[in-house]
Amino acid sequence: MSGVRAIVPLDRRDRGGPAQPLLLVRDLKKHFPGNGRLFGRAREIVQAVDGVSFSLAKGATLGVVGESGCGKSTTARLLLHLIEPDAGEIIFDGDGVGEPQGISVRDLRLQMQMVFQDSYSSLNPRATIADIIAFGPRTVKHLRPDRARERAERLLDQVGLRPSLFARRYPHELSGGQRQRVNIARALALEPRLLILDEAVSALDKSVEAQILNLLVELRREWALTYIFISHDLNVVRHISDRVVVMYLGRIVEAGAAAAIFGRPLHPYTQALLRAMPSMDPDRRSTEPPLSGDPPNPINPPSGCRFRPRCAFAEEICAHSSPKLEASPRLDPIGGDHEVACHMMVPGSGHSRASASADGLRSREALSALQAGEGGARAEGVGR
Amino acid sequence: MADIAAVQRIAAPEVAEGIAPRGYWRTVAGRVRRDRLTVTAGAILLAIVLLAIFAPWAATHDPLQGDILHRLEPVGTPGHLLGTDETGRDIWSRLVYGGRLSLFCGLSPVLLATIIGGVLGLLAGMGGRLLNSLIMRICDVFYAFPSVLLAIAICGVIGAGIANTILSLTVVFIPPLVRVTESLTRQVRSRDFVEAARASAAPLHAIIRHQILPNVLGGMLVYATSLVGISIILSAGLSFLGLGVTPPAAEWGLMLNALRQAIFVEPTVAALPGVAIVITSLCFNLLSDGLRSAMDVKLPS
Numbered sequence A: 001m002s003g004v005r006a007i008v009p010l011d012r013r014d015r016g017g018p019a020q021p022l023l024l025v026r027d028l029k030k031h032f033p034g035n036g037r038l039f040g041r042a043r044e045i046v047q048a049v050d051g052v053s054f055s056l057a058k059g060a061t062l063g064v065v066g067e068s069g070c071g072k073s074t075t076a077r078l079l080l081h082l083i084e085p086d087a088g089e090i091i092f093d094g095d096g097v098g099e100p101q102g103i104s105v106r107d108l109r110l111q112m113q114m115v116f117q118d119s120y121s122s123l124n125p126r127a128t129i130a131d132i133i134a135f136g137p138r139t140v141k142h143l144r145p146d147r148a149r150e151r152a153e154r155l156l157d158q159v160g161l162r163p164s165l166f167a168r169r170y171p172h173e174l175s176g177g178q179r180q181r182v183n184i185a186r187a188l189a190l191e192p193r194l195l196i197l198d199e200a201v202s203a204l205d206k207s208v209e210a211q212i213l214n215l216l217v218e219l220r221r222e223w224a225l226t227y228i229f230i231s232h233d234l235n236v237v238r239h240i241s242d243r244v245v246v247m248y249l250g251r252i253v254e255a256g257a258a259a260a261i262f263g264r265p266l267h268p269y270t271q272a273l274l275r276a277m278p279s280m281d282p283d284r285r286s287t288e289p290p291l292s293g294d295p296p297n298p299i300n301p302p303s304g305c306r307f308r309p310r311c312a313f314a315e316e317i318c319a320h321s322s323p324k325l326e327a328s329p330r331l332d333p334i335g336g337d338h339e340v341a342c343h344m345m346v347p348g349s350g351h352s353r354a355s356a357s358a359d360g361l362r363s364r365e366a367l368s369a370l371q372a373g374e375g376g377a378r379a380e381g382v383g384r
Numbered sequence B: 001m002a003d004i005a006a007v008q009r010i011a012a013p014e015v016a017e018g019i020a021p022r023g024y025w026r027t028v029a030g031r032v033r034r035d036r037l038t039v040t041a042g043a044i045l046l047a048i049v050l051l052a053i054f055a056p057w058a059a060t061h062d063p064l065q066g067d068i069l070h071r072l073e074p075v076g077t078p079g080h081l082l083g084t085d086e087t088g089r090d091i092w093s094r095l096v097y098g099g100r101l102s103l104f105c106g107l108s109p110v111l112l113a114t115i116i117g118g119v120l121g122l123l124a125g126m127g128g129r130l131l132n133s134l135i136m137r138i139c140d141v142f143y144a145f146p147s148v149l150l151a152i153a154i155c156g157v158i159g160a161g162i163a164n165t166i167l168s169l170t171v172v173f174i175p176p177l178v179r180v181t182e183s184l185t186r187q188v189r190s191r192d193f194v195e196a197a198r199a200s201a202a203p204l205h206a207i208i209r210h211q212i213l214p215n216v217l218g219g220m221l222v223y224a225t226s227l228v229g230i231s232i233i234l235s236a237g238l239s240f241l242g243l244g245v246t247p248p249a250a251e252w253g254l255m256l257n258a259l260r261q262a263i264f265v266e267p268t269v270a271a272l273p274g275v276a277i278v279i280t281s282l283c284f285n286l287l288s289d290g291l292r293s294a295m296d297v298k299l300p301s
Helices: A072-079 A105-111 A129-139 A145-158 A176-188 A206-223 A234-240 A258-263 A268-275 A316-320 A360-373 A378-382 B002-006 B024-033 B036-053 B091-126 B129-143 B147-158 B162-189 B192-199 B204-240 B252-262 B267-295
Strands: A023-033 A045-056 A061-065 A087-092 A112-115 A194-198 A226-230 A243-248 A251-257
Touching: A023 A072, A045 A072, A045 A087, A045 A243, A045 A251, A061 A072, A061 A234, A072 A087, A072 A194, A072 A226, A087 A105, A105 A112, A112 A176, A112 B192, A129 A145, A129 A176, A129 B204, A145 A176, A176 A206, A176 B192, A206 A234, A226 A234, A234 A258, A243 A258, A243 A268, A251 A258, A251 A268, B024 B036, B024 B267, B036 B091, B036 B267, B091 B129, B091 B162, B091 B204, B091 B252, B091 B267, B129 B162, B147 B162, B147 B204, B162 B204, B192 B204, B204 B252, B204 B267, B252 B267
Parallel strands: A061 A226, A061 A243, A112 A194, A194 A226
Antiparallel strands: A023 A045, A023 A087, A243 A251
16 A cells, blocks of 8 residues: 555646645644633643644655644644644645745635545535535536536546435435545545545444545545545554654654554654554553553643653653654664654764664664563564 | 455445435425425415405405494404404404504514624624624623613604614614524534535635525524514504504504403403414414424424
């Protein structure tokens, strides 16, 4: 599943060429004002998304994982400008979003669509399935009602729902899986190039989830789509993604090829997440919770590294400076651009587990020792 | 993940061929037609409206011409089927003619207030915090007065007359309608499907028309129709105080007030204008209830 896929046919809307990432995000920030008092103390600020950067190649699928409340969904909404970002750049196929020479938010939304988690509340309960799908083509592309309807029926067919059976139904008459198919059809109705799937399969039964995932893989090929796949389900993310970013409390802590992230996780948080996946092997059952406690309150995030209070390796340096997301010199042999935000991975950072020099070989040994040392034979168990 | 990929695509379960007609509003119309109570209420209302419109043909006597020798005749008197009032005027004819003014005074303030209050409520619900506060706080000012008092005060300032009665009642009904619409709009706009519509780059007017309105209109209609009865009674009250319709014109509220002195002499006749008001507002309430459940397509019809 992972790895670089075949060359994507060039879209007629393509502007930057195949080498230009479809989406470039730089230092995206959103701080929500909390319920502070009007007088007296300063208002509290929730740092929902705090400096997120990534790039997404055309035709690739980016998996975004992390616990609830880590800013995954906020990031998705920021990308579509459903929430206005406080700071940061979004560059879609070479065009800055909302910039004078760039692309307008409206034009961005025509090329970037989203599928929501809650399949029921994301469909208008008082509209027929055909009207729901035809809404975009009718009001945005100004298609005649009968043409929009035709398109809706074609899309229904493509997502595996017989138009004659479903076009005139209402959302409450459909099952969860069928509703999510409608949601996908609705998102595709504007012929986007990028589809954000925000926990799109999380609320479905396992068998239905597999059907929808297969449908997504199929559509990705047929429509030459690029996906941002947000989920807390690591198995699913691994199944569908080329690249994965791991988020913790509004920041990206690790990014890299899916094989690299799952094969050789570098950040202690990623390692803990992977250990939290149930093992199929009874001899490898996890007896201790790899992570305890809840993520800290994003209103007052811990200083320095945000994972520090829950990290087994936290030292003084972690409280003082926050690690930057960068390619570790302890380069992973599997992935090329494996980035991690952890002091342990930066030689000379002051952390006792970081090697003093950038000697690749030695640090790799140190790394495997480190991974073995915390009882995580998991790394081998995870690789395929 | 072979285990995921290996699961065969199971065909979507077959559902019996739907008989649901195209489009939301046609579905609603079909559901209303199947609801016997609503259809009955609608038919009675239609009859009342038709009688009022065609009053010159439906009436048996001149509604203003009294016969002093036949005052307060009981119900069933030959020539005066529903009796006569305190000056000997035919009750049936007065009820039929009175329907014109009563329905007009009852319906038009509600209709105007629904349009104005609905627009303001949608604006407050969809707009930002500033616009919302502005509209809602102004409404709060009107809430500070009891509705009858407010209507009397407005009528007292701008003068008596039917037009002024309607105007003052409209002002009275706008704030509650703004409030109902605003809270419904707020509920709907926070749902995912509105966000999905925003994400599809649809213009705001299309979102309001296709996503918000169908989900807000039901609640608004139910509330507005419940005001019709109140509106008829309030306008009658204003007439009683000499601020609305003036005697000898036939109007249900005015008739009720005039006949109230005869309640011990001829109770059935005295109650008749009240019966007309009750039947009319009851039918409006039943109709609105039926409309609401027909618009909630989740409920089985």
